[in-house]
Amino acid sequence: MNWFTKTFSSTVGRKIVMAVTGLFLCSFLVVHLIGNLQLFRNDGGEAFNLYSDFMAHNGVIRFMEIILVLGFVFHIYDALVLTRLNKAARPIGYVNSHPEENSSWSSRNMGLLGTVILVFLIIHLWNFFVPARFEANGGLERVMIEDVEYHNLYSAVVLAFQNPIYVAIYVISMIALAYHLIHGFQSAFQTLGLDHKKYTPFIQKFGVAFSILVCLGFAIIPLYFFFLV
Amino acid sequence: MAGSNPNAKPMDLTLKVWRQKDRNSAGQMVTYPVKGISPDMSFLEMMDVLNEDLLRKGEDPIAFDHDCREGICGMCSLYINGRPHGPERGTTTCQLHMRHFKDGDTITIEPWRAAAFPVHKDLVVDRSAFDRIQQAGGYVSVNTGGVPDANAIPIPKSIADKAFDAATCIGCGACVAACKNASAMLFVSAKVSQLAMLPQGQTERKTRVENMVAQMDIEGFGSCTNTGACAAECPVGISLENIDMLRREFIYAKATSESL
Numbered sequence: 001m002n003w004f005t006k007t008f009s010s011t012v013g014r015k016i017v018m019a020v021t022g023l024f025l026c027s028f029l030v031v032h033l034i035g036n037l038q039l040f041r042n043d044g045g046e047a048f049n050l051y052s053d054f055m056a057h058n059g060v061i062r063f064m065e066i067i068l069v070l071g072f073v074f075h076i077y078d079a080l081v082l083t084r085l086n087k088a089a090r091p092i093g094y095v096n097s098h099p100e101e102n103s104s105w106s107s108r109n110m111g112l113l114g115t116v117i118l119v120f121l122i123i124h125l126w127n128f129f130v131p132a133r134f135e136a137n138g139g140l141e142r143v144m145i146e147d148v149e150y151h152n153l154y155s156a157v158v159l160a161f162q163n164p165i166y167v168a169i170y171v172i173s174m175i176a177l178a179y180h181l182i183h184g185f186q187s188a189f190q191t192l193g194l195d196h197k198k199y200t201p202f203i204q205k206f207g208v209a210f211s212i213l214v215c216l217g218f219a220i221i222p223l224y225f226f227f228l229v
Numbered sequence: 230m231a232g233s234n235p236n237a238k239p240m241d242l243t244l245k246v247w248r249q250k251d252r253n254s255a256g257q258m259v260t261y262p263v264k265g266i267s268p269d270m271s272f273l274e275m276m277d278v279l280n281e282d283l284l285r286k287g288e289d290p291i292a293f294d295h296d297c298r299e300g301i302c303g304m305c306s307l308y309i310n311g312r313p314h315g316p317e318r319g320t321t322t323c324q325l326h327m328r329h330f331k332d333g334d335t336i337t338i339e340p341w342r343a344a345a346f347p348v349h350k351d352l353v354v355d356r357s358a359f360d361r362i363q364q365a366g367g368y369v370s371v372n373t374g375g376v377p378d379a380n381a382i383p384i385p386k387s388i389a390d391k392a393f394d395a396a397t398c399i400g401c402g403a404c405v406a407a408c409k410n411a412s413a414m415l416f417v418s419a420k421v422s423q424l425a426m427l428p429q430g431q432t433e434r435k436t437r438v439e440n441m442v443a444q445m446d447i448e449g450f451g452s453c454t455n456t457g458a459c460a461a462e463c464p465v466g467i468s469l470e471n472i473d474m475l476r477r478e479f480i481y482a483k484a485t486s487e488s489l
Binding site for chain 2: 092108
């Protein structure tokens with residue numbers, strides 16, 4: 001093994017990969033949420049459909065999409081490798097253990113929370129991404145905006161969120177995501193060695209606020225369409 | 230200070246203790262009643278009382294690690310009621326007193342659990358993995374000569390204090406026992422950062438962190454997921470800041486060291 005593979009196959013190195021990809025995925029959440037806000041414009045989905053068309057055809061976005069997939073792949077792959085390693089590090093557990101006395105629930109259940117998010121991600125892609133991009137899973141309706149034909153992703157959103165089961169899945173998944181981020185956001189900075197009394201208290205507070213606000217922003221969308229539209 | 234209290238009522242307790250014949254045997258929890266325990270006894274003295282009782286009955290006494298019984302050697306261990314070194318913070322098992330328990334309590338006592346700390350017998354685990362990590366780089370090998378005059382080597386007080394705080398690690402392994410991943414990061418980081426902060430440690434600064442982390446992985450400790458359980462349970466209060474420093478040292482070493 002050369003120094004590069006040695007670095008990123010050590011437990012400390014793999015965590016660096018987890019941290020970098022995790023923070024990158026956080027930045028994706030921000031972009032995704034800002035885009036979603038177009039759903040709230042009272043224009044029958046015109047702005048949202050134009051926006052989703054832009055996201056589907058812009059070269060820079062398409063390139064970043066590949067990076068995004070790689071971000072998920074590395075984050076999930078290293079999580080699996082590390083989880084197996086961590087399980088093997090304690091083959092026999094305790095009969096009586098009180099971890100709640102020394103650590104937060106979310107910090108101990110990142111794998112469980114991540115699995116909920118992964119299942120959600122698959123459902124979410126199947127709902128919207130697969131029909132929009134690949135015309136699979138029923139495809140999308142068409143809509144005319146100023147004599148040009150666009151995919152009507154907006155109507156797919158409205159339709160999906162009439163289903164109470166989907167609404168429940170989305171809201172529960174966003175709660176899982178919030179807990180995942182409450183630990184993950186500040187943990188990522190620690191993993192990168194970015195810890196100092198000057199800015200660590202800010203990162204910790206910002207991380208909690210970020211986690212709650214972003215996930216609340218996402219969770220409001222299915223609730224809005226279910227109850228108000 | 231809580232001194233000896235002649236009026237303290239002796240306690241009767243039920244102990245559930247992990248018994249295991251040797252490395253290759255399967256173990257199990259065994260229940261023992263103990264009677265007339267003074268609240269002024271240390272936890273280990275309570276174990277002594279139980280062992281004397283077992284010896285009188287011709288049974289095998291419970292094996293557990295201990296040495297100085299002053300909280301400075303790092304030999305005692307024990308996972309007591311679901312916590313390393315018991316329920317009190319900043320306390321080794323030898324300094325844990327029975328006044329923190331109540332008459333009639335049931336107390337579970339288990340060994341440290343980690344693949345890298347195999348159980349020798351009963352509550353005794355083999356912590357030589359820590360020694361091998363130390364041997365991989367937890368030292369200064371340059372000849373430092375005679376004792377220098379005081380303050381001849383300039384070290385700011387804030388750095389000296391932090392290095393000393395890291396140096397107080399007694400290597401007991403409570404961090405590993407507390408961590409859900411059985412990670413040794415708090416121990417390794419205390420050793421790495423202690424020497425990385427001092428001028429004497431600069432010569433081997435890069436190889437030290439590279440070799441100690443590599444040895445930590447070889448020994449089969451888990452990865453650190455920043456739960457903070459280690460620092461919360463550490464009897465001498467080693468801070469999580471050391472782990473962050475280890476990461477900085479690791480990244481710096483990997484980016485700049487000579488080893489390919």
